[in-house]
Amino acid sequence: MYAQMVKSTGQGVKSLDDMEPQERAFQERIDAGDKIEPKDWMPDGYRKTLIRQIGQHGHSEIVGQLPEGNWITRAPTLERKAILLAKVQDEAGHGLYLYCAAETLGVSRDELTEDLLSGKMKYSSIFNYPTLTWADMGAVGWLVDGAAIMNQVPLQRTSYGPYARAMVRICKEESFHQRQGYDIMMKMARGTPAQKRMAQDALNRFWYPSLMMFGPSDKDSVHSAQSMAWKIKMNTNDELRQKFVDQTVPQAEYLGLTVPDETLQWNEGKGGYDFAEPDWSEFFDVIKGNGPCNRERLAARNKAWDDGKWVRDGLLAHAEKRASKKVAAE
C-alpha cells in the first residue's frame, strides 16, 4: 500500500505467556482495543516498525504530489486546475499529518526527510510511474486514491493513537480525491473517440501498478503477522486487493472501459472476482529503484530540499534574532 513491505521484528508473534509482564500488559491493552499514546511504554519493535510504516506512508503522500503536480499548469480548464491544485495541496497536508505522527515516536522531521532523499526509506511504488496524459489525472484519483482509501479506512482503528487520528483526518479528505478522479474519467469516457481512447489507455497503464500498491501476498509473512497482532496492519494484502478489484470492476463497466485482464471473471462461489496477479518481478524492480520515474522523483525531492535550504536557514536565523532581541528588551 502506501507503506509496502514494512519489516517488523522478523521474529514470529510471541504468545502472551512468553512475554515479560510489561510487554504482556501492552499486548493486552491492544487486544482490548485501547489506544497506545506517545508517552506510554511500548516495545522497541513496535516503535521502530511504526516509524518505518508511518514514515513510508508520509513519504508516499509527499512524492505522490509529483505525478499530479505535473498536470497543474496544463489542466484543460481553470476549474479543473483549481480542483487539481486543491487535491495536491491536500496530499501535502496528508504528508504533514503523518510526519507529525511519526515524530511523536522520537524521530525528527529532518531525519525522515534525509532518509527519503538518500533512498534509505521508501515510498509507494505507484508514484514511480509517469502521468502521460490528462486522463491519467482521472485514473490516479479513481484508482490510486481508491486503493489508498481501501487501506486507510481500516487504519483509522489502528492501535497507535496519533496514527489513527491522522488517518481519520486523511479519510475525510480522500473521498473528494477519488470522486474528482472518477469525474474526469466520466468526462473522458463519454467524450470524443480520442478522449475515450485516452481514458482506456490510462486504465490500461494504471491497473496493474494499482494492484501492486497492496504489496505481494503476505499471508505467510512473519512481519505481517506481528504487525497484525500489534494492530498496525488490519488486513492482509490479498484481502484488500480483492476488495479493491470487487469495488472497481463495476465502476469501470459503468464508464464503458475494459479492465486489461482477460482472465477477469466473477466467481459466484467466493462472491468476488477472479483476476490476474500483477507482474511481481516488475514490482520488485520498481522498489529497487528501477521504475520508469524513480530517479526523476528523488531528484525532484532532492532539488526542492537543496533549493529551499537558504529559506529554512534564513527564517530560523531571523526568528532566533527576534527572540533574542525580545529577551534583551524585557
Next chain:
Amino acid sequence: MSAPNSAYPDTPEAQPEKPKRHEWPLWEIFIRGQHGMSHRHVGSLHAADAEMAIKNARDVYTRRNEGVSIWAVQASHIAASSPSHKGPLYEPSESKVYRHPTFFDIPDEVGAM
C-alpha cells in the same frame, strides 16, 4: 517517574542531552470552530516562529472551514501528565458520586431544580 515534560517525551526537543538539530521548532495547533465552545487540539507542524505557525496552521488545518480561531503553542512549552499516573490522578473522583446532581432524590412536588 519522569517529571512532567513536553507532551511528546521522545521528540528531540524533549531530550536536551541529544545534540540539537537545526530544525524549525514544533508547534501544537489548537482550533476553535465556528460553533465550537473552546479550542481543540488538531495536530502539529513546524514553523520558525509563531507568526509562521499560525499561517501554516491556516493552510494545513482550516482548508475546509474547520475554524475561526487558531492558537499555536510551541510543543516544548506544553507540560503533560504521565500515563502511569492515571490511577492516582483520576481514581479519587470515581468514589465521589455525590458530586453529580443525580445523586440526590428530590421529590417531584418540589418542582424543577
